[in-house]
Amino acid sequence: QSALxxxxxxxxxxxxxxxxxxxxxSTDVGDYNYVSWYQHxxxxxxxxxxxxxxxxPPGVSDRFSGSKSGxxxxxxxxxxxxxxxxxxxxxxxxxxxxxxxxxxxxxLTVL
Amino acid sequence: EVxxxxxxxxxxxxxxxxxxxxxxxxFTFSLYAMTWVRQAPGKGLEWVSVMTVSxxxxxxxxxxxxxxxxxxxxxxNTLFLQxxxxxxxxxxxxxxxxxxxxxxxxxxxxxVTVSS
Numbered sequence: 656q657s658a659l660x661x662x663x664x665x666x667x668x669x670x671x672x673x674x675x676x677x678x679x680x681s682t683d684v685g686d687y688n689y690v691s692w693y694q695h696x697x698x699x700x701x702x703x704x705x706x707x708x709x710x711x712p713p714g715v716s717d718r719f720s721g722s723k724s725g726x727x728x729x730x731x732x733x734x735x736x737x738x739x740x741x742x743x744x745x746x747x748x749x750x751x752x753x754x755x756x757x758x759x760x761x762x763l764t765v766l
Numbered sequence: 767e768v769x770x771x772x773x774x775x776x777x778x779x780x781x782x783x784x785x786x787x788x789x790x791x792x793f794t795f796s797l798y799a800m801t802w803v804r805q806a807p808g809k810g811l812e813w814v815s816v817m818t819v820s821x822x823x824x825x826x827x828x829x830x831x832x833x834x835x836x837x838x839x840x841x842x843n844t845l846f847l848q849x850x851x852x853x854x855x856x857x858x859x860x861x862x863x864x865x866x867x868x869x870x871x872x873x874x875x876x877x878v879t880v881s882s
Contacts, residue, residue, distance in 0.1 A: 748868065
């Protein structure tokens with residue numbers, strides 16, 4: 656299973672909104688609604704932000720939202736805050752093989 | 767409160783073995799699939815392995831298949847990762863995580879360094 660494609664880096668100013676893309680193919684992202692997103696601050700454990708494309712776990716800010724169009728899933732962060740500066744990863748679960756794959760990760764800088 | 771407490775990392779020579787442990791608390795361990803994920807230095811997250819609820823099924827990334835073995839002891843609420851024939855490219859922080867379709871809770875991570 657090939658890794659999903661994410662932009663290596665993105666940046667935004669406080670208060671802005673940004674969207675991080677996660678691109679696969681018609682046989683993975685395009686075929687399954689099992690995309691999840693994680694925030695990872697270096698030295699800490701990753702944190703689940705979004706699961707099953709659009710669902711937010713309890714306790715996660717509603718500034719984080721997920722969507723999917725065709726072969727690309729997206730994580731949108733609205734009202735950027737300094738503490739949002741972190742690495743973000745998408746992940747896809749493929750039920751036919753019971754395996755998962757991560758995207759390459761996106762380093763978000765809040766200017 | 768869900769907690770996953772990891773242990774067992776360290777320095778090992780190429781070709782050597784190491785066993786990681788992940789002690790779970792705060793939830794009914796036997797009702798959840800459990801996963802291992804790793805992050806090599808300067809790299810992204812990589813899914814490593816999963817074990818189903820009953821332990822009857824295991825799955826591995828191609829990069830570790832045949833060398834790593836995932837197991838669990840539901841009586842002790844503990845997940846294991848036996849790593850054999852270790853290579854330099856296995857150097858990473860290893861995380862255990864609850865669930866498989868997505869990872870809702872994560873351990874603190876443990877560093878495995880494979881070097882002579």
